[in-house]
Amino acid sequence: MLCHFQNHLHSLKPLCIQPDLSQIRFQDFWQDVIQQSYAIESLAQDSWALWEADSYQFLVLLFAALLAQKQVLLPPHRVSDLEKELAEQNIYFLQRQPVASIQNQKIELNLDDAFLNQAQLFFYTSGSTGQPKKIPRSLHQLLNEVQGLDASFQLPEQAIAIATVSHQHIYGLLFKLLWPLASGRFFYQAQLAFPEDVADIQKKLTALKLQNYVISSPALLKRWTRDVLLQDCLTVYSSGGKLESGIRPYLNRPITEVFGSSETGGIAHRQQDDALWTPFANVDIQAAEQQELQVRTNHAFSEDWIFTGDKVEVIEPGNLKSSFRLLGRLDRIVKLEEKRLSLDAIEQKIIELDDIAQCHVLILEREHRQILACVAVLSDQARVQLKQSSKAQFVAAIKAQLKSRLESIAIPRQWRFLTQLPQNAQSKLNKQYMKSLFQPMLLPIVLEQQNEPDQALYRLEFSPELECFKGHFPSQPIFPGVGQIGFIQHFARQNWAQLEWCNGFEQLKFQDLIQPYMVLQLKMSRKLHKVSFELTHAEQTLASGRLLFHTPNDPI
Numbered sequence: 001m002l003c004h005f006q007n008h009l010h011s012l013k014p015l016c017i018q019p020d021l022s023q024i025r026f027q028d029f030w031q032d033v034i035q036q037s038y039a040i041e042s043l044a045q046d047s048w049a050l051w052e053a054d055s056y057q058f059l060v061l062l063f064a065a066l067l068a069q070k071q072v073l074l075p076p077h078r079v080s081d082l083e084k085e086l087a088e089q090n091i092y093f094l095q096r097q098p099v100a101s102i103q104n105q106k107i108e109l110n111l112d113d114a115f116l117n118q119a120q121l122f123f124y125t126s127g128s129t130g131q132p133k134k135i136p137r138s139l140h141q142l143l144n145e146v147q148g149l150d151a152s153f154q155l156p157e158q159a160i161a162i163a164t165v166s167h168q169h170i171y172g173l174l175f176k177l178l179w180p181l182a183s184g185r186f187f188y189q190a191q192l193a194f195p196e197d198v199a200d201i202q203k204k205l206t207a208l209k210l211q212n213y214v215i216s217s218p219a220l221l222k223r224w225t226r227d228v229l230l231q232d233c234l235t236v237y238s239s240g241g242k243l244e245s246g247i248r249p250y251l252n253r254p255i256t257e258v259f260g261s262s263e264t265g266g267i268a269h270r271q272q273d274d275a276l277w278t279p280f281a282n283v284d285i286q287a288a289e290q291q292e293l294q295v296r297t298n299h300a301f302s303e304d305w306i307f308t309g310d311k312v313e314v315i316e317p318g319n320l321k322s323s324f325r326l327l328g329r330l331d332r333i334v335k336l337e338e339k340r341l342s343l344d345a346i347e348q349k350i351i352e353l354d355d356i357a358q359c360h361v362l363i364l365e366r367e368h369r370q371i372l373a374c375v376a377v378l379s380d381q382a383r384v385q386l387k388q389s390s391k392a393q394f395v396a397a398i399k400a401q402l403k404s405r406l407e408s409i410a411i412p413r414q415w416r417f418l419t420q421l422p423q424n425a426q427s428k429l430n431k432q433y434m435k436s437l438f439q440p441m442l443l444p445i446v447l448e449q450q451n452e453p454d455q456a457l458y459r460l461e462f463s464p465e466l467e468c469f470k471g472h473f474p475s476q477p478i479f480p481g482v483g484q485i486g487f488i489q490h491f492a493r494q495n496w497a498q499l500e501w502c503n504g505f506e507q508l509k510f511q512d513l514i515q516p517y518m519v520l521q522l523k524m525s526r527k528l529h530k531v532s533f534e535l536t537h538a539e540q541t542l543a544s545g546r547l548l549f550h551t552p553n554d555p556i
Contacts, residue, residue: 004143006111008184015180016056017160018189021204024056026184030109036064039097047071048094049086051078053452055167056189059177061094066119066139067109073122073134074168076424077451080497116140123170125262135262136301137170144282145174145265145299146182151281152269153256155213159234161187162201163215170262171239175215186210193450195220195228202231214253218243219423219448224250239266240428245273259326264306265299268324276315276323284320287312292330296320334363336370341410349405350374350412355382355398360421360431361412364438374412375434377420386417387517391464414438418461419519420447441466443487447519456495456524464516479514484535484543492524492531492547499531504548506530512542529554 008015009030014023040048040061048065050072052058065072073091075082086092119139163176180187188205192198198214205212211232217240230236230253239258248255259277260266267285268277279285284296286305293312294305309331316322328344335341343361350359358377363370378386386394395415402411416437422445424430430446437445444460462469468483485505493499514520518537525532529551535543 004111005182006109008181009109009111011184013184014186016189017186017205017208018056021207023186026181029056029060032060033063033067034109035099036060036097037067039099040064040070040094041068043068043070043097045070045090045092047073047089047091049073049075049078049091050094051075051168053191054189055163055177055187055191057096058167059181061096062121065094066121067115069118071120071122074124074170074173076124076168079451079494080499081494083497113140116143123262133262137265141265141299141301142174142178143182144297146179148266148280148282148297148299149174149179150183153235155185155234156211157184158210159185160205160208160210160212161185161215162192162198162212163188164192164198164220165215165217165240166191169240170265171258171260172215174266175237188212195224199228199230202233206232213237217241217428218247221247221251221255226250243273248273261308263301264295264308265297267293267295267297267308276325278323279321285312285314285322285324286320287314287317287324290330291327293324293326334370336363336372336409339409341372346372346406346410346412349410350376350402352405353398353401355379355385355401358421360429360434362431362435364414364435371414372410372412373414373416373438375416375418375421375437378417383417383419383517391415391417416463416465418445418447418463422447424449437463442468443490444520451495454526456491456522458491458522458524459519460522461519462514462516466516469516477516481508481510481543484510484514485547488522488524488531488533489547491522492526492533492549495524496526496531498551499526499529499549500552501550502547503550506546506548508543508545509541510543512537512540514542 008026011026013026015026015029016024048070050058050061052061062072078093116139121137123135123137125133125135161176161180163172165172167173167177176187188201192201202212211234213234214236216236216238218238221238222244224247230251233253236251236253236255237258238255239260243255243257254271257270258266259268266280267283268279270277282297282299286294288294288307291311291313293308293310295308296305300306309329311327311330313325313327314322315324332343333340334343346361347359350356355378356376357379360375362373364373399411422430422433441463444462444466446458447461448459450457462479468479469477472478472480489502520542521536523534529549531547531549533545534541
């Protein structure tokens with residue numbers, strides 16, 4: 001089946017299913033787009049950043065801006081530092097514009113090849129191995145990728161996309177929004193946060209008699225339990241990182257893993273933990289020197305061969321459609337004191353220990369020399385042992401076990417122990433952030449975060465290395481209230497650039513203690529210059545209140 005946006009301009013079929021199960025038709029969507037495009041065309045700036053939590057509004061603004069011949073940047077997050085950086089380049093965040101009604105006008109849109117080729121978006125890499133890079137992609141290239149998905153996966157026309165991932169990332173944008181838009185399917189408007197939310201929505205959708213497919217990530221799928229059953233679900237897609245082995249049996253539907261990157265787009269897929277990867281229908285692969293995977297496809301930013309940095313074993317060398325096996329990252333081969341080491345191989349040896357569930361090994365610069373460090377997730381039993389003994393004793397025991405598995409230089413010298421490896425806003429492993437865990441720690445560790453226009457959710461871990469614990473108190477460290485106000489101010493200003501400084505408080509309550517190793521939920525809600533917050537642990541509120549901020553419009 002040939003996919004094309006043009007095919008459904010006047011369709012009366014539903015495109016978007018809203019939380020109350022009301023429907024927005026394709027024709028209504030394109031009417032909305034053209035109204036917004038007229039308004040956006042009159043804006044002076046040629047480039048705009050787009051961050052919109054609502055999937056339908058995001059899709060409207062995306063196509064409206066492209067039709068208005070604007071360049072669109074899709075940033076990995078919307079925080080104050082990024083807003084200021086973009087503003088210095090005269091790039092601002094796009095919002096819906098007031099429009100004059102043209103409801104009775106017939107839509108005349110020409111989404112031909114010329115438009116698809118000139119309509120340009122810029123994605124950002126996750127920045128997991130360095131600073132995020134801007135990756136240009138034309139709408140034509142994205143349409144090619146959608147056609148590749150349609151050729152590789154056999155989905156019926158009457159299927160609705162349900163997503164737990166953000167449409168800001170290329171994976172969510174393609175699978176949740178552009179694939180339905182080009183193929184005449186539907187998507188559920190809201191992004192869902194928990195497995196139970198997915199199951200609840202599927203029950204509601206039974207009234208529409210629609211099958212669905214779920215677009216998710218390893219971060220959410222590893223929280224699945226056998227009692228959360230998927231209903232009328234064709235398949236589950238997972239991308240953004242490696243799916244841990246053993247998760248598939250917890251779901252009552254098959255999981256299709258998708259392997260790719262912002263630079264290349266989708267590369268391959270598989271349906272079993274240790275299965276070979278199968279290239280997408282429009283993707284060619286080959287192995288270059290050092291067995292490095294090269295990719296050539298009509299949906300990447302370049303149609304030439306692209307080096308991926310992944311080491312592979314190609315099953316049929318010379319066959320551009322051959323299946324392959326991933327063998328780790330080539331850029332994770334490091335030279336330490338004149339010795340070549342594989343960080344992937346070191347991690348593999350560490351997680352063979354009974355006490356270690358997951359880990360990430362990295363290189364640190366210390367006084368003009370390099371050392372290895374490790375961020376590790378402990379088993380439940382080992383975590384109890386850590387709390388009952390000193391960290392120094394626990395680390396010494398771990399190192400003693402590794403002596404028989406690794407040479408001395410390959411045993412990490414510094415360690416951090418967390419309940420999970422930190423993830424960025426796209427639910428991908430936040431490798432760059434983990435380096436900061438070995439600097440003086442002023443803020444609790446961000447394990448996960450969700451950001452919306454007027455609300456932010458954080459999952460925070462309070463490492464014993466936090467500066468606020470030191471000397472407060474030696475026999476039983478607790479995190480002081482002034483420190484809590486400090487990091488809440490930080491996260492609030494990071495999320496909402498208009499907040500300049502905190503100049504007051506309301507209804508502050510500190511109801512219980514925060515101690516080392518605790519994992520808390522921070523919920524912040526903004527209304528004008530006020531930010532309400534609540535810190536909770538196991539459904540118990542530890543602190544709450546409101547912070548009052550100065551904003552640019554306030555008199556000084």
